[in-house]
Amino acid sequence: SSQNDVEILKFLVTETEVITDCMKVLNAEAAKYEIAVNQLKSAQKQTQHNTTHGGGGGGVCDNTSKQAMLKMNGNLYRPCLRLIGNVLAMPDDELTETVLNAGYLDVVGPWTLHFHPPQRKEIMWSLSNILAGSHQQIERILSRPKLLRAIIDAGLNSSIPVRREACYCLCNAVVDAISTQKAKLVEYGALKVLCGLLNPEHGMPDKAIQIILEALDAFLSSYRQCGINPVADQIEEHQGLDYLEQLQSNENLSDEAYQCIVNVVKKYWPEEGEPDALSTGQGEFDVLKDPLAAKIDANTNMFTFGQQRQNANGGGGVETASATQSGFQF
Numbered sequence: 001s002s003q004n005d006v007e008i009l010k011f012l013v014t015e016t017e018v019i020t021d022c023m024k025v026l027n028a029e030a031a032k033y034e035i036a037v038n039q040l041k042s043a044q045k046q047t048q049h050n051t052t053h054g055g056g057g058g059g060v061c062d063n064t065s066k067q068a069m070l071k072m073n074g075n076l077y078r079p080c081l082r083l084i085g086n087v088l089a090m091p092d093d094e095l096t097e098t099v100l101n102a103g104y105l106d107v108v109g110p111w112t113l114h115f116h117p118p119q120r121k122e123i124m125w126s127l128s129n130i131l132a133g134s135h136q137q138i139e140r141i142l143s144r145p146k147l148l149r150a151i152i153d154a155g156l157n158s159s160i161p162v163r164r165e166a167c168y169c170l171c172n173a174v175v176d177a178i179s180t181q182k183a184k185l186v187e188y189g190a191l192k193v194l195c196g197l198l199n200p201e202h203g204m205p206d207k208a209i210q211i212i213l214e215a216l217d218a219f220l221s222s223y224r225q226c227g228i229n230p231v232a233d234q235i236e237e238h239q240g241l242d243y244l245e246q247l248q249s250n251e252n253l254s255d256e257a258y259q260c261i262v263n264v265v266k267k268y269w270p271e272e273g274e275p276d277a278l279s280t281g282q283g284e285f286d287v288l289k290d291p292l293a294a295k296i297d298a299n300t301n302m303f304t305f306g307q308q309r310q311n312a313n314g315g316g317g318v319e320t321a322s323a324t325q326s327g328f329q330f
Contacts, residue, residue, distance in 0.1 A: 006090045013087060013098055022080035023102045029072040033110040036068035066115045078119075081111065085122055088129040096133055100140055105130075105147060112150035117159045124154055124165035132172040135181060142173075142181055148188050155193030160202055167197050167208075171215040182222050186231065191219065195240030200247055206257040209247065213260050216240070220268050232268050241269060 013019055041064060084104060087095050104126075112127075114120040127147070131138055141147050155166035170190045174182060194212050197204055204212070216235065223229045235241060244261050247253060 002091075006092050006095075009087055009090055009095060010092065013095060018083065019087070019098055019102050022084055023104070023107065025076050025080045026107045027103075029077045030107050030110055032071045032073075033068045036071040037064060040064045040067055063115075065110075065113055069110060069114060072110070077111075081119075081122060081126070085126040085129075088126050093133065093137075096130060096137065100130070100137070105140055105144060109146055109150070112147060112154070117162050120154060120158060121162045121165045124151065124162060124169055127151065128165060128169040128172050131169050132175065135176050135178050138173050138177055138181055142184050145188075148184075152189045152193060156189070156196065163193070163197060164204075164208065167193055167212065170194060171211050174215045174218040177218075179222055182219055186219060186234070191216075191231065191234045191240070192238045195235055195238035195243065198240055198243035198247065200243065200250060206254040209253075209257050210260050213264050217264055217267075220264075229268065241265070 044064070084099055087099055108123060108126075111119060111123045114123065127141060131141060141151075151166050151169050154162050155170065156163070158166070170185060170193055173185060174190075177185065194215055198209065198212060216231075220229060220231045220235075223231055244265055248258060248261055
């Protein structure tokens with residue numbers, strides 16, 4: 001059972017030094033990456049210098065990051081990342097804190113940009129589980145600009161499976177984020193990521209569409225200025241409203257997903273003469289009415305959205321839906 005899995009992992013983590021050992025391996029591999037990056041950049045500068053002064057122009061590394069990653073040993077780092085990912089997927093704050101305190105966020109940087117999509121997706125999966133925690137745990141990531149930029153980049157420029165997982169990072173983050181954290185997510189480009197995946201061409205499942213709508217609702221509801229909602233304006237700029245209108249005409253869309261779209265559009269983009277969420281006094285603590293319903297978990301006292309947690313996938317590639325501590329479930 002899920003509870004037995006948690007207890008087994010707790011025993012493994014607390015009674016052995018498995019997390020510490022994994023971090024030693026990851027630190028060593030990350031150090032190889034950093035050394036290789038510096039060497040390749042130095043070689044590039046020298047090549048550019050020679051070219052400028054009439055030397056040969058060949059041999060310039062077109063993809064420094066990829067070449068540096070190839071210096072790392074996948075047979076060493078992959079099992080460590082998989083184990084840590086499965087620990088983070090367990091619904092237990094103590095396990096998450098153990099991983100965070102071991103320095104996971106300080107070492108994971110190279111893998112957030114990995115050229116191999118399944119590997120990058122797995123890292124986004126691990127971060128999404130951290131971002132499903134408390135606003136203090138969310139801050140552990142948001143306080144690291146490089147990590148946040150890597151999530152946004154994955155959500156905009158990678159393959160669709162990786163983009164989805166990065167999207168889930170942002171959706172999980174906004175569940176328990178405070179207003180300043182929501183503002184930072186908007187500043188770094190979260191709305192562009194979420195709107196981009198609403199494009200009907202990507203064929204997002206109905207449940208994923210609903211989850212994105214819940215995240216957008218959480219962002220939109222943070223602004224109470226009368227008649228002004230900069231988030232709504234940004235969503236329009238990123239074609240989010242256009243995509244929602246296109247999705248409504250999709251005959252395969254479920255009734256539930258269709259109604260979610262109708263509710264959000266009506267709330268924030270009402271017809272002329274109809275009141276919107278701002279003019280009716282709705283704010284950050286009076287949102288997410290049915291069917292976009294937010295429930296309170298009696299054990300964690302946090303908002304929960306979507307389906308119940310699914311067990312983390314311990315197999316290869318993390319190809320199943322995301323498993324999160326709390327918040328959005330996939």
